[in-house]
Amino acid sequence: xxxxxxxxxxxxxxxxxxxxxxxxxxxxxxxxxxxxxxxxxxxxxxxxxxxxxxxxxxxxxxxxxxxxxxxxxxxxxxxxxxxxxxxxxxxxxxxxxxxxxxxxxxxxxxxxxxxxxxxxxxxxxxxxxxxxxxxxxxxxxxxxxxxxxxxxxxxxxxxxxxxxxxxxxxxxxxxxxxxxxxxxxxxxxxxxxxxxxxxxxxxxxxxxx
Numbered sequence: 001x002x003x004x005x006x007x008x009x010x011x012x013x014x015x016x017x018x019x020x021x022x023x024x025x026x027x028x029x030x031x032x033x034x035x036x037x038x039x040x041x042x043x044x045x046x047x048x049x050x051x052x053x054x055x056x057x058x059x060x061x062x063x064x065x066x067x068x069x070x071x072x073x074x075x076x077x078x079x080x081x082x083x084x085x086x087x088x089x090x091x092x093x094x095x096x097x098x099x100x101x102x103x104x105x106x107x108x109x110x111x112x113x114x115x116x117x118x119x120x121x122x123x124x125x126x127x128x129x130x131x132x133x134x135x136x137x138x139x140x141x142x143x144x145x146x147x148x149x150x151x152x153x154x155x156x157x158x159x160x161x162x163x164x165x166x167x168x169x170x171x172x173x174x175x176x177x178x179x180x181x182x183x184x185x186x187x188x189x190x191x192x193x194x195x196x197x198x199x200x201x202x203x204x205x206x207x208x209x
Contacts, residue, residue, distance in 0.1 A: 006096040007159060009094050010101065013098075021045070022045050023044055023047045023049075023052050024046060026040075026052060027052075027128060034125060034126075037063045037065070037101065037105050038062055038065070038147065039064075039101065040065065040067060040084070041067045041073075042066060042068035042079070050079060050082045053082045053083050053084060054083065056083065057082070057127075057140055060125060060126055060129075061125055061126070062123050063100065063107045064083065064085055065085065065086050065100050066080075066084035066086070068087075068089060068090065069089065079169055081167075081168055085104060085202065086100055086103070088100050113125070117150050117194075118192070118193045118194060119193050120146075120194065121133075122147055122150055124147065127144075128143070129147075131188075131192050138185070141166050142181055142183045146167040146183050148162060148166065149204075149205075149206035150206065153194075153206050154205065154206070155209075156204070157203050158180055159171065162203070166181070180205050183197065183203065193209055194206055195208065195209050
């Protein structure tokens with residue numbers, strides 16, 4: 001939920017603002033139109049903003065600024081792990097808030113509507129992948145991995161790099177989540193003309209069949 005001054009300063013700069021005072025209103029906004037960027041308060045009267053952020057990430061890659069009065073290290077990590085792109089603690093200066101929002105909008109402008117390679121079409125805004133026009137029904141992590149590969153075809157990507165980008169944190173010593181997601185993704189790429197190949201000791205690479 002935006003503070004009054006935050007809303008005013010954005011409107012003064014020509015931004016069109018849709019404001020929700022609770023989760024129900026936020027869900028209604030998303031069902032009507034996908035915004036260019038989201039400023040999300042964790043503390044909402046009818047629920048936790050991070051739970052809503054996780055809902056957003058199931059269907060959309062829209063950039064999100066997490067806004068909250070709780071600014072501890074653990075709170076920041078939780079916000080980023082839930083899918084937030086950046087984190088701003090309250091209270092804050094209006095000038096700082098504006099710079100954060102402008103950075104979100106800049107990121108949104110850099111995301112293409114679609115990414116195409118062979119039979120595959122990726123839609124970053126909705127985190128949806130199509131094969132020959134048919135929805136591949138990928139999970140959020142499967143989509144994130146596929147986009148990383150499609151943007152870097154024929155390039156070996158390390159397991160650590162893939163995990164950090166798709167999960168938003170360091171992999172540590174357990175790569176089971178990555179390998180499980182990779183196994184599912186490989187099955188869904190059958191008949192696409194592409195396959196993910198393991199390079200022992202180096203990582204994975206997307207290659208033409």
